[in-house]
Every structure is written in structure tokens, then in C-alpha cells.
Amino acid sequence: MKYILILGIVLLTTTTYAQKKDLFNGRNLDGWSIYGTEKWYVEDGLLICESGPDKGYGYLATDAEYKDFELTLEFKQEANGNSGVFIRSTIEGTKISGWQVEVAPPGHDTGGVYESYGRGWLIKPDPKKDKYLKMGDWNTMKIRVKGDKITSWLNGKKMISLVDEKIGQGEGSVALQIHDGGGIKVKWRNIEIKEL
Numbered sequence: 001m002k003y004i005l006i007l008g009i010v011l012l013t014t015t016t017y018a019q020k021k022d023l024f025n026g027r028n029l030d031g032w033s034i035y036g037t038e039k040w041y042v043e044d045g046l047l048i049c050e051s052g053p054d055k056g057y058g059y060l061a062t063d064a065e066y067k068d069f070e071l072t073l074e075f076k077q078e079a080n081g082n083s084g085v086f087i088r089s090t091i092e093g094t095k096i097s098g099w100q101v102e103v104a105p106p107g108h109d110t111g112g113v114y115e116s117y118g119r120g121w122l123i124k125p126d127p128k129k130d131k132y133l134k135m136g137d138w139n140t141m142k143i144r145v146k147g148d149k150i151t152s153w154l155n156g157k158k159m160i161s162l163v164d165e166k167i168g169q170g171e172g173s174v175a176l177q178i179h180d181g182g183g184i185k186v187k188w189r190n191i192e193i194k195e196l
Contacts, residue, residue: 018194018195019194020192021192021193022191023062023071023191023192023193024189024191026042026045027042029041029060031063031064033061033063034059035058035060036056036057036058036093036094036178037056038050038051038052038057039052040060040178045189046189047188047191048185048186048187049176049178049184049185049186050178050185051183051184055180055181055183056094056180057094057178057179058094058178059086059096059175059176059178060175061089061174062173065171065172066173066174066195067088067171067195068146068196069144069145069194070144070193070194070196071087071143071144071192071193072141072190072192072193073140073141073188073192074139074140074141074189075138075139075188076136076137076138076139076186076187076188077105077136077139077186078185078186078187079183079184079185080181081104081135081184081185081186082104082105082179082181082184083176083178084100084102084104084114084177085100085101085143085174085175085176086099086101086116086174087143087145087170087172087174088145088167088170088171088172089170089173089174089175090171090172091175095117096117097117097118097172098115098116098170098172099113099115099116099122100113100177101141101143101152103186106133106135107127107130109121109125110130110133110154111153111159111160112124112125112159112160113150113152113160115166122162122164123160129154132155132157132159133155134155139154141153145167146196148163148164148168148169149168150167174193
């Protein structure tokens with residue numbers, strides 16, 4: 001009887017443990033939808049976003065929605081490199097509702113949280129942390145969202161932590177952004193999510 005009970009506990013813990021899942025398969029954009037006219041494509045196993053002729057905002061959003069999760073990804077900025085990672089977002093055309101963890105050139109608050117079409121900047125990292133960004137090289141970003149708390153890390157260094165009731169009420173997808181203005185190119189890889 002004790003053996004069966006122990007076995008049952010082991011089975012319970014293994015089935016409730018969340019596994020990491022690849023959001024990008026390295027071959028195509030299956031599981032994602034494009035919003036806007038900017039370019040999103042796969043080349044040599046990398047996801048690439050690039051300004052198009054309209055030089056407007058563009059988004060690539062997951063078809064699935066994610067509430068509480070840890071998201072890790074790598075990005076490499078070429079040219080301007082102004083982009084971002086949205087959480088709990090909804091999109092109509094190129095108008096997005098949600099919260100962006102900033103990906104930007106040096107001196108422009110990578111890792112901070114911005115609310116589009118809402119309150120604007122909610123939190124910016126300490127400017128001293130800008131040195132953790134490797135412009136023109138691969139960077140690793142981790143975003144943890146649980147309830148009303150969001151935390152970001154850049155290359156293993158904690159950038160911000162914020163508790164916000166409105167974020168806690170948010171629902172929606174994960175979305176990558178390309179900023180307007182033209183001349184932007186960002187490469188992405190190893191996009192993984194673990195639901196909490």
C-alpha cells in the first residue's frame with residue numbers, strides 16, 4: 001500500500017511539472033501571425049524582422065495566449081535595433097494593447113516596461129545597467145510574468161521588477177515588435193516559454 005501511494009505521488013509530480021516549449025521552430029512562422037506590413041521571415045534558422053517600405057510599426061504575435069510564464073529568447077540588433085517583446089497583448093491592425101519589455105539600442109532602456117496606448121513607461125532600468133547590452137552581438141533576455149508581477153533579465157542580470165495590478169488583469173499573446181521609422185533589423189532565436 002505504501003509503495004502504491006509513493007508511486008502515485010511520483011506520477012502526480014511529474015505530470016504537473018511544466019516543460020519548456022519552443023515558440024519558434026527555426027523553419028517557418030507556424031504558430032505566429034504577422035500584423036502590419038513590416039518584414040518577418042526565417043533565414044538560416046533565425047527569425048528576422050526588418051523594416052518594410054511603409055516604415056511603420058509591425059508585430060509578430062503567437063496564436064496562443066499565455067498568462068503566467070517564463071520566456072527566454074536571444075536577440076541580435078543590426079542597424080537601429082529598436083524592438084520589443086510584448087506580454088499579455090492583443091492586436092488590431094497595428095494597434096497593440098499590452099506591455100512591452102523594451103529591446104533597444106544603447107541608452108534606450110532595454111529591459112524596461114512600456115505600456116502602449118496607455119500609461120507609457122511604467123519602469124526603466126537603472127541607467128548603469130545599460131552596460132549589460134551587447135549591441136551587434138547576441139543577447140539573452142528572460143521575462144517572468146506571474147500574476148501582477150513582471151521581472152526582466154538581460155544576459156543574466158536583473159533589469160527590473162514591477163508589481164502592477166493592471167498587468168495582473170491582462171490577457172493575451174506574446175508578440176515581438178519592430179518599431180516605426182525604418183532602418184531597423186533584429187534577429188531572434190531560441191524563443192522558449194515555460195508556463196507557470
